[in-house]
Amino acid sequence: MLTRDGVRLDADIYRPDADGEFPVLLMRQPYGRALASTVVYAHPTWYAAHGYIVVIQDVRGRGTSQGNFKLFTHEIEDGEYTVKWAANLPGSTGKVGMYGFSYQGMTQLYAAAAKPSALKTICPAMIGYDLYTDWAYEGGAFCLQSNLAWAIQLATETARIKKDEKAYQALLAASRHLPLHDPIPTHPEILKTFAPDSFYHEWLAHSQPDKYWEKLSPKTYLKDVDLPMFHIGGWFDTYLRGTLNLYKDISARSAYRQELLIGPWAHLPWSRKVGAVDFGPDAASPVDRMQLCWFDQFLKGVDTGLLDELPVWLFYMGSNVWQGFPSLSISKGRSYFLSTTGLASIREGEGILATTCPETSTDDVLVHDPWRPVPSNGGHAAIPAGCFERTHIDYRSDVLTYTTESLETDLYLAGDVVVEVWCMSDKKSYDLCAVLSEIFPNGRVYNLTQGYLRCQDGNHRVRRTIHLQATCAKIFRNHALRLSLSASCFPAYTMNPGNNSASSIDAEIITLMVSCGGESLSQIILPVVTP
Structure with missing residues (x-):
């Protein structure tokens, strides 16, 4: 097809082996259309066999499509034109639905922003709603590992398309061993040399939520858009914030069905084993069959019974089952307060989590040495992501640990986790990483969730x-x-040097004091659900 400005975009089209007219399922992606996101979805032939014309398109400047690729910039207009073109394919009913995850999820939101009449429903999975807070930065800190890996991946594909053998081989090698220890860690030489026009440089330059992010983010363009949407996320997906923020915004005002599914998955694959933990057979992805039911309902008008089911489906890790809910407002906050002897970084049991407030105030001191930073280990921001044993990290003297007594009854958690800590530093800027873990009776410790915050003043x-x-x-x-x-x-995140320097040679040792008890009630607030 041709875009408004005459750029040719290429697509593969899969058709049912039958006569008649069929709705169209559209995926727009930048990784080569033959792949068709089969890392997490069934092959397009499976959807075609169930009565759909399936279109997998290379976005502008990727695969064999013409034009220059500039991250997310052309996807509203190109998405609108593609939907109109797909609706008018021979054998089409004129109704279009979209599916896909990550970049392919983003192209759905951008296409929906243009409000093409043929687009009847979308199934965005693992997306950024506000690109600054949901994708590029977390708590004001740059998500180094995921952004750098993605930038190198896209740059490698660009070099392949341009048949630049030297750049391709150098970038491919860098993708296998990320350049995390250059003199300026956030500005690796490989990208400066072989991908000077990468989005990565712009994202680093815009370290605050300014107009740049507003112009780029789907959130800006979806304020008056309303469609049936099937939202898909993972507990260890780095973009879960975006999935949840979109769902909360849209479901609060939508006249249509909004369904939410969150599995125990990382960004990919969507399988039963996530990191070091096997979550059982029910954790295998149900998404393809659920999407088929969804499209039958909203593109074919089949009464699938979908509208009679609960709209929120969450995978309960631990019991390893799916649980349906009428909404996300299902939990009540319960505080566990931090108390310490002052040795929470030295010995297990010296830092305590309890439901009662400690009467006297005590401080823990934590020293961050840039020579040996605390390593990322699973969670949602690291590569690989997921659930891992982390006893070796908790034993470090630059990690403070606060632990509950063994639970007397089962505890159910579902929702947002918040940590509030009173602290100060000897440097003007410092970072805080908080990890919530589960301790098994055999003493092994596995991460459940984490958060990160860059602190000033x-x-x-x-x-x-x-x-x-x-x-x-x-x-x-x-x-x-x-x-x-x-x-x-x-x-997972860039290290805070404690000053305004970008060079690793100027990074400083940071001493941090965390206060517990008395007037300094530090706490973690857990989303407790009554079973």
């Missing part, structure tokens, strides 16, 4: 609020919970 003792990624888990009786605090989580 560090010389004053203030209460800092860290928003952890939403989670959903059953914590069994005789298990315990642990909150771990550190001043780094590298390379």
